[in-house]
Amino acid sequence: xxxxxxxxxxxxxxxxxxxxxxxxxxxxxxxxxxxxxxxxxxxxxxxxxxxxxxxxxxxxxxxxxxxxxxxxxxxxxxxxxxxxxxxxxxxxxxxxxxxxxxxxxxxxxxxxxxxxxxxxx
Ligand SMILES: [Zn+2]
Numbered sequence: 132x133x134x135x136x137x138x139x140x141x142x143x144x145x146x147x148x149x150x151x152x153x154x155x156x157x158x159x160x161x162x163x164x165x166x167x168x169x170x171x172x173x174x175x176x177x178x179x180x181x182x183x184x185x186x187x188x189x190x191x192x193x194x195x196x197x198x199x200x201x202x203x204x205x206x207x208x209x210x211x212x213x214x215x216x217x218x219x220x221x222x223x224x225x226x227x228x229x230x231x232x233x234x235x236x237x238x239x240x241x242x243x244x245x246x247x248x249x250x251x252x
């Protein structure tokens with residue numbers, strides 16, 4: 132079954148909320164800040180946190196944050212397109228974006244052909 136636009140919009144709004152909360156967690160205090168929230172890392176002592184690990188963590192957080200910000204920007208752009216009435220249309224050529232593509236990637240703003248062309252640049 133193909134998702135309706137309302138369903139996609141809802142997913143985008145949820146995605147945006149999730150990304151915002153992940154980003155705010157990332158910006159609190161850096162390494163170790165998530166420990167008491169998840170408890171996932173309990174048992175891994177701080178003795179592992181030597182300089183190399185610290186730098187690795189910072190690099191990883193930076194890459195993660197960049198990735199989240201990128202997704203957030205795409206989700207917000209897609210939500211703007213809903214408001215503008217252009218959702219489901221390609222930013223580049225104005226043609227329709229394949230509904231199956233939107234279902235997999237609700238924030239997609241280019242049709243598959245324009246996307247492929249962009250990646251070849
Ligand atoms: Zn296109």
